[in-house]
Amino acid sequence: MKQKFKFAAILMLAVFGFQLWAGGNRENSGTEVFAKVTDHRGRKVLIQKKPSRLVTPFYILSNTALAIGCRDIIVSGDGGKGGVRPFIKEFAPELAEKPVYGSAKTLNLEALASGNPDLILVPFKAADQLPQIEVLGVPALVVEPETMENFFSYVKMLGKATGKNSEADKLLKFYNEILNDVAGFIKGEAPVSVYMNSRSDALNALSPKMFQAELIKAAGGKLVTEDIRDTYWTKVSLEQVHKYAPQVVVMAAGAKKSSGADF
Template sequence: MKMTKMTALLLAAAMALTACGSTAAASSTAASEAASVEAAAAPEATAAPEEPAAETAVTYPLTVTDQLGREVTIEEEPKTLASGYYISTSLLIALGVQNELVGVEAKADKRNLYSLSAPEIQSLPSIGTAKEFDLEGCAALAPDLVIVPAKLKDSIPQMEEMGLTVLAVKPENQAGLFGAIELLAQATNTTARGEELEMAIDSNLAALAEAVAGTDAPSVYLAGNSSVLETAGPAMYQNTMIENANGTNAAASVEDTYWAEVSYEQILDWNPDYIILASDAEYDVDSVLNDAALADCTAVKESHVYQLPHAVEAVDSPVPASFLGSVYLASVLHPEQVTEEYYHAAADEFYGSFYGFTPESYE
């Protein structure tokens, strides 16, 4: 029944995405992956998901509240957009308005997700980063709407003085991600697509929660980008990912709101069952396994050291596909309940439905 249950869950997720307007090819891929898990077992009966609500007409002028609590009036439906944040750019692609972008964040040409889903945006003018935003460059593009990270809150008044309409997003956790989806979907008149996106994420997380329910929760040390001596405490999104996968954060006592620096002694004291490297880690699994200072750590002794997927994008940040980080981690922590094939099928379904491609690599 274990594999039958997983098959049913994956088929249910595929059905949910299909009902939300996903491509037939992607749905077929997920269904065939699920069927291959246990061809002889019939999936448990699953109620058909509800159809998404009909498109709600957005009328302009439109006043919305952004994620800094600012009330912003958008006079007309925006035809040109500028995004100064990779998460908002990824969201705009998922909402299907990438062709309206006239400017994007710096280093967009380095992002694999863009090259796979919307390569044309990689040659758009850069409007900088949260640390070095190009106010003049952005204003010169004359976008109808600018989306920036909340970190740029001190620059927003100057943008408005330049005549720009600006929305700030702060998707630092699951609720924040959904808030950003709803905000940008309303602002760009794509509310139905936004609802489809949220439903897809919700259905995948619900299926995952059911799959890992009742399993023991191993301790997980999530190491940072720069060093194994950096970790994510409970205030970071990565903690949510660990909890979604039914693990416990070894660094639960850390109070930092960003990557915290710790010592080898502290890691050995926590003695995690698993060490998971961040997607964008600048070191590799072998370097941790061969680190003499960690030789007595349970995770190292049992070779339970892995790196989160990064071939398409970093899934340990709150991008639309961030739930895949939880699914992957669950396949590591609970391989009998969540198989590698299940993770692959979930990735195929989601990227196919909202980004128009099937990953060639799942690493």
């Protein structure tokens, strides 16, 4: 029991430490370039001027933008299926009133066209919309932050694209300090088995492909669903969860319970 409580405390530190800190190959003819940025698709994107209207349609993208000081230029709202997220309510409630430009899987092209953005962050699942987005003539960066390495590179990418290099470096330094502290806490400890679900369904299980899985591992956990491959979330039965017999269940904030799901 003591081991489980210790793991839970360390995981909370790893997951929320970052949040607590927060308080197309398109060439333009212009000669002045504010930034040249390579996105997660390997696209070299020219940003002609310092952005003043940033679209961050996915909460991971917007949370990171807030954390490096982009609060005043974010013009997109937080409107996931479950409503405004607690982090936004706490740290940037004004985003709840801004128009929603899309989600993790798709962007609202009509809203983008009318919103007059000058930099668009495109979730990787919506990257097939790039041809239509590029027609708008607005720099767009594809972001796939589902690994620790990609998350770190996204922070640096966004810092360069928005002129917040110093703030991005400070965030990464802070994040690395947390990871190093946690590594020290768990040194020599046996891994704790963990089941984690999505916000949409308590029986929608986390796979090793997700960023959260890396956080669990960093906190000394071993994901019980590590056998799940080639997908991000997958539906499991309550019986399967019981077979996994996790020592710790991490419930996503606001997670909905499936019928009969009782952990």
